[in-house]
Amino acid sequence: MKTPKSAVILLFLIALSSCGSIKSTLRNVDNTAKKPAIKDNQFVITEYSNDAKYGYNQDYPINLGFDNEKIAPKNVAYFFNALTDKNGNSLKYEKIESCCPFPSKRTKIGAGTLDIYEITIEKNKKVKLYLNIYEKGKVMCPNGFALKKQATVN
Numbered sequence: 001m002k003t004p005k006s007a008v009i010l011l012f013l014i015a016l017s018s019c020g021s022i023k024s025t026l027r028n029v030d031n032t033a034k035k036p037a038i039k040d041n042q043f044v045i046t047e048y049s050n051d052a053k054y055g056y057n058q059d060y061p062i063n064l065g066f067d068n069e070k071i072a073p074k075n076v077a078y079f080f081n082a083l084t085d086k087n088g089n090s091l092k093y094e095k096i097e098s099c100c101p102f103p104s105k106r107t108k109i110g111a112g113t114l115d116i117y118e119i120t121i122e123k124n125k126k127v128k129l130y131l132n133i134y135e136k137g138k139v140m141c142p143n144g145f146a147l148k149k150q151a152t153v154n
Contacts, residue, residue, distance in 0.1 A: 025058070027060055028060050028138075029135045030063070031135075035067075036082075038078055042078050043075075047140045049142055054140065055142035056142065058099065060130075062131050062139065063132045063138075065136050066136055072133035076117075076131060079139065083141060083145045083146070083147065083148065085145065086121075086146055089122075091119050092120040094117065098114065099113060102114075104134045112134035115133065117131060
C-alpha cells in the first residue's frame with residue numbers, strides 16, 4: 001500500500017523538528033553554477049572531477065538543482081545519459097533511497113534530501129552516488145566513469 005504524499009511530508013517535517021536545527025554539511029554547493037547545455041538527451045559535461053569524494057560522499061553530492069522538483073527527474077536522466085562506464089558501456093541506474101536532510105531555501109518545506117542511486121558498471125559491479133536535486137553545483141564526471149562522446153553544441 002502506498003503512503004499518501006502528505007503523510008510522507010508530515011513525517012519528514014516531524015523528523016526535522018525533532019532534530020532541533022539541522023545544519024548543512026554540503027561542501028560543494030555553488031549558487032553561481034550554470035546548468036549544463038543539453039544535447040541528444042544528455043547534459044554536455046566537459047570536466048572530470050579530481051575529488052574522489054565527488055558524488056560518492058554525502059557531503060560532496062552531484063548537485064543538479066537547476067530547476068524545480070518536477071524537472072529534477074529529467075536532469076537526473078540527462079546526467080546519467082552523459083556518462084558511461086570506463087569501457088564505454090551505457091549505465092543502468094536506479095534510485096534506491098533518500099537520506100541526509102539539509103536546510104534549503106529552494107524547497108517549499110525549507111529542507112531537502114539527497115537521493116542515492118545505485119549504478120551498475122563493468123557487468124555486475126555496483127556503486128552508489130549521491131545526487132542533490134535542490135542545490136546547484138558544478139556538474140562533472142565522477143571518478144570511475146567516463147563521458148560519452150558528444151557532438152559540439154552550436
